[in-house]
Structures are given as C-alpha cells and as structure tokens.
Amino acid sequence: MQCELPDFQAELLRLVNDRRARGAVCGAETFVAAPALVWQSSIAQAAARHSQDMVDKSFFSHTGSDGSSAGQRLSASGYAWSRWGENIAYGYSSSAAVVDGWMKSEGHCRNLMSPAFSEMGLACARQSQSNPGSTVNWAWTQVLATPR
Secondary structure (H helix, E strand, C coil), X not given: CHHHCCCHHHHHHHHHHHHHHHXXXXXXXXXXXXXXXXXXXXXXXXXXXXXXXXXXXXXXXXXXXXXXXXXXXXXXCCCCEEEEEEEEEECCCCHHHHHHHHHHCHHHHHHHXXXXXXXXXXXXXXXXXXXXXXXXXXXXXXXEEEEC
C-alpha cells in the first residue's frame, strides 16, 4: 500500500502541486494555475488524527467521532488557521489514485485547486489489528489551510 512508504507524503504534495500548476475544471468552475502548497507538519498531525479515528471507529465523515471539525483538529494540533478545507477518501491503493479521485469530485477538486490555501498536510491510516472488523481499511485525509 502506498501510504506505508516512508515518503508517501512528499509524493502526495508533489502530485497535488502538479495538479495545481496545471489548472483544472471543477464542476462548472474553471481554476487557473494556483501557487504551490507548502507542507506543514502540524496540519499533517491533524490529518493523521482524523484518518486514524475513521479507521479505529469504522466510519467515514468529515466530522470526527468526538464531533470535531477539521478546524478544531487543526487548532488542537497547534496550527493557527484563518481558513481550512478538508478532503477525505478511502479505498485507494496509491497516491496517484487518491489525487485522481479528489480531482473527479467537484468539492474536493475545488478545495485542492483553491488559491486561498497556502499550506497542506496529509495522512493515511490503515486498519489495525486491534479493530480487524473496521469497514474502513485505509483512510486518507488531506487538510489545506492558510495561517493567521
């Protein structure tokens, strides 16, 4: 699985920035090339918390099992944000496949292409042996944000 590789996050950042550099059509909205995103570790921590939560508790939602939003998870990780967006996915076996999936979804595509975001963090979690009955085997969470 792609997210077991030590550099999968760098690969995802590269793939996302490649898509942003090309521009895209997301539903009825056309996005011109957007500036590259910068990796931010505290954003990745918030993404990791959510991916692991979805796998551990066997659910798929932007709302955490504790009722948290991505903004609350960002704040808990110590990131002072002014704007955020979140893309989630499951069932993808590679970095390229998850980015392709997000680009085919209008809302996820808009988040990914938005020039309002300048930083990104991403995580992928896999089903653990402690919860082998989870219906979410792999969960991807991408959080895009702009600092205060």
